[in-house]
Amino acid sequence: MKIFKPSELIINTDGSVFHLHLFPEEIADKILLVGDPGRVKLVASFFESTEFERENREFFTITGKYKGERFTVVSTGIGTDNIDIVVNELDALANIDFETRTEKAEKRSLTLVRMGTSGALQPNIPVNSFVLSKTAIGFDGLLNYYAYAEKITNIEFENQFMEYTSWNPRLTTPYVVDGSEDIYQKMASSETVEGITISAPGFYAPQGRELRVPLGDPELNDKIGSFRYNDRAITNFEMECSAIYGLSKHMGHEAMTICTIIANRVRKEANADYKSRVKEMISYTLEHLKA
Numbered sequence: 469m470k471i472f473k474p475s476e477l478i479i480n481t482d483g484s485v486f487h488l489h490l491f492p493e494e495i496a497d498k499i500l501l502v503g504d505p506g507r508v509k510l511v512a513s514f515f516e517s518t519e520f521e522r523e524n525r526e527f528f529t530i531t532g533k534y535k536g537e538r539f540t541v542v543s544t545g546i547g548t549d550n551i552d553i554v555v556n557e558l559d560a561l562a563n564i565d566f567e568t569r570t571e572k573a574e575k576r577s578l579t580l581v582r583m584g585t586s587g588a589l590q591p592n593i594p595v596n597s598f599v600l601s602k603t604a605i606g607f608d609g610l611l612n613y614y615a616y617a618e619k620i621t622n623i624e625f626e627n628q629f630m631e632y633t634s635w636n637p638r639l640t641t642p643y644v645v646d647g648s649e650d651i652y653q654k655m656a657s658s659e660t661v662e663g664i665t666i667s668a669p670g671f672y673a674p675q676g677r678e679l680r681v682p683l684g685d686p687e688l689n690d691k692i693g694s695f696r697y698n699d700r701a702i703t704n705f706e707m708e709c710s711a712i713y714g715l716s717k718h719m720g721h722e723a724m725t726i727c728t729i730i731a732n733r734v735r736k737e738a739n740a741d742y743k744s745r746v747k748e749m750i751s752y753t754l755e756h757l758k759a
């Protein structure tokens with residue numbers, strides 16, 4: 469049996485996992501992921517009770533109960549590089565025995581729902597919309613470091629997209645991966661917009677924002693906006709969804725992302741005062757996820 473050596477799965481001297489500082493029994497089956505560590509307490513303000521709070525670097529965790537059901541909320545910070553850490557460590561907590569450093573025979577499937585903020589790429593998705601990401605496009609390249617990416621991604625979509633946008637070969641190859649259909653069906657309503665969401669490896673040039681340094685391809689956002697795959701348009705930009713979907717598919721977890729739109733990139737509008745709408749998104753998500 470494969471033993472995960474101390475250098476490959478680092479366990480702290482107190483027995484907690486390396487970055488998250490969590491112990492296996494501390495995570496619920498339903499896990500809410502938020503980028504902003506400050507959003508963790510906002511989520512926990514909906515809980516009737518909490519078990520603990522834990523903080524290390526940008527990873528802040530609270531486990532508690534919402535309407536009698538156990539939930540864990542974890543902040544991921546910004547970017548898919550952090551998602552690599554968070555999803556691998558949550559999976560290790562669920563599916564690796566920390567005593568024997570071996571994979572558990574019986575696997576635990578987690579529900580991972582990201583509640584984020586995002587920029588819209590279509591004029592008809594106004595600021596304050598909730599976009600529920602049916603599909604993610606990773607501009608980040610993370611999934612390509614894992615084996616068998618092609619088994620869980622939509623190669624036809626990837627090829628059509630790269631051809632349509634005259635994809636620059638110096639960039640990482642985009643990967644297209646779906647979220648959980650079950651959670652999508654649970655969370656979708658007239659209050660949500662069905663999304664194809666790009667996870668970008670940056671907030672500025674990787675999302676077409678030009679400040680002082682010119683963009684590599686100033687037309688890319690227009691091409692993204694007009695691209696259609698089976699009549700479906702790409703809806704929004706954020707920075708984590710693709711890696712959550714890809715790693716969850718590989719590990720047998722169910723994942724979904726909901727985002728509050730805080731900027732519309734086509735209309736050039738933004739809502740810097742978005743926190744009350746994010747609070748409504750949290751309430752909406754908890755209500756739709758509870759048993």
Ligand SMILES: O=P(O)(O)O[C@H]1O[C@H](CO)[C@@H](O)[C@H]1O
Nearest residue numbers: 502503504546584585706707
């Ligand atoms: O509000 P969060 O969840 O952090 O999500 C979005 O906001 C950050 C950028 O401002 C990125 O993490 C992006 O994905």
Ligand SMILES: O=c1cc[nH]c(=O)[nH]1
Nearest residue numbers: 585586587706707731
């Ligand atoms: O435009 C936006 C807004 C929030 N988060 C992003 O990544 N992009």
